[in-house]
Amino acid sequence: MTSEELTLNVEKALDEIRPFLQSDGGDITLISVEEHSVKVRLEGACVGCSVNQMTLKSGVEMTIKKYAPQIEEVINVVGV
Numbered sequence: 001m002t003s004e005e006l007t008l009n010v011e012k013a014l015d016e017i018r019p020f021l022q023s024d025g026g027d028i029t030l031i032s033v034e035e036h037s038v039k040v041r042l043e044g045a046c047v048g049c050s051v052n053q054m055t056l057k058s059g060v061e062m063t064i065k066k067y068a069p070q071i072e073e074v075i076n077v078v079g080v
Helices: 003-023 052-067
Strands: 026-033 037-044 073-076
Touching (some): 003 026, 003 037, 003 052, 037 052, 052 073
Antiparallel strands (some): 026 037
8 A cells, every 4th residue: 555545544534533522522543554553633623532552442443443453653743
C-alpha cells in the first residue's frame, strides 16, 4: 500500500468514527500518517473528557486498524 493509499484509508476510518465524536461535542483531526503510526488531535469536548484515552484506543485506533492493519499505534497530539 502506498503512503497515499494509507492516508486515504486512515481518512476513511476517521470519517467512520467522527459522527460518534461529534454527537458528544467533539471531533478529530488527522495530523500525520507515518509508517506504523497515526497522529491525530482530539478536539472540542474530547479535549477535557476523562475517557478520551479509552476513546482513542478502543474507538479510533480500532477503527483505523480495520482500514489500515499495518498501523500499530494512534497518538493524540495536544496543542498543535
